[in-house]
Amino acid sequence: MSQMNLPFKLEVPRKCDLCEQFQTQVIYDAVVKHSGGAWAWMCQSCWEQHALWKRLGTGIGQKYIKNAHGMWEKVPYVHASKGN
Numbered sequence: 001m002s003q004m005n006l007p008f009k010l011e012v013p014r015k016c017d018l019c020e021q022f023q024t025q026v027i028y029d030a031v032v033k034h035s036g037g038a039w040a041w042m043c044q045s046c047w048e049q050h051a052l053w054k055r056l057g058t059g060i061g062q063k064y065i066k067n068a069h070g071m072w073e074k075v076p077y078v079h080a081s082k083g084n
């Protein structure tokens, strides 16, 4: 079996851990409210309802969007103020 290096990563389907829908455009990896600090993949609406923080940042949450090549790209953080 020959192994070839793929030139780029193929599409990775991401499922929302909360509503279990596959997401095609946007997904968040964020801390879930009332979970004791558990992280989950969330769709936009689950993120709005269930994310502990409505912000992005290290240790807070990440947002990924699918680019034109079908790859998930992390959205750069909008400068998040510390605190809360």
Ligand SMILES: [Zn+2]
Residues within 6 Å of the ligand: 016, 017, 018, 019, 020, 021, 042, 043, 044, 045, 046, 047
């Ligand atoms: Zn969801």
